[in-house]
């Protein structure tokens with residue numbers, strides 16, 4: 336039977352990366368997706384911007400919306416301090432199966448908690464079910480039309496504190512126009528655009544970093 340793209344990405348990791356070496360896992364996925372077949376990982380160019388924001392925030396609690404194969408999850412988790420907590424939400428169970436194996440190959444399964452389901456259902460349960468107070472960093476990389484409603488939902492659920500950082504992928508391509516308009520015009524957010532390119536292409540894309548001012 337035909338393999339899926341996530342299965343082929345996992346195969347590339349298992350063939351080319353070293354167990355327990357997160358950077359080699361990231362490199363193996365980037366080489367496969369650049370040379371063999373495109374996939375919607377944040378990629379190496381935007382990934383460096385992600386790395387710099389994670390290092391600057393040095394978060395104790397991280398929420399990632401949109402796991403896919405776990406590429407950005409591995410990038411983030413490999414930069415976290417020892418007792419930090421990374422929760423990543425994935426809607427597609429097939430993606431979740433692959434991502435868990437990628438985390439294991441990277442040796443990061445103890446730092447990452449993958450939860451399956453829809454953000455709109457899971458965000459209101461974060462405090463009671465996952466013992467989270469607030470998130471220091473949120474990486475938005477799921478359905479682009481959910482960026483804005485989920486940001487408002489996180490505010491309503493008290494999951495953001497003064498200084499919480501939202502980092503959103505794909506604000507140009509595929510685009511999240513309502514989200515961009517909101518964070519750039521709201522007095523409760525300080526936003527900054529990091530111009531880059533759509534993963535593995537020359538098409539413009541970028542990350543929007545927005546600090547919640549409380």
Ligand SMILES: O=C(NCCCCCn1ccc2cnccc21)c1cc(-c2ccc(F)cc2)cc(O)c1O
Nearest residue numbers: 375400401424425426452453454476477478508509
């Ligand atoms: O669609 C994208 N990502 C979202 C995938 C689905 C997420 C589903 N999901 C996960 C957790 C979760 C929780 N709640 C609800 C839903 C949830 C995406 C697309 C492109 C892209 C594609 C084609 C093209 F021509 C150009 C660009 C590039 C990217 O970097 C992307 O990220």
Ligand SMILES: [Mg+2]
Nearest residue numbers: 377476504505
């Ligand atoms: Mg993306």
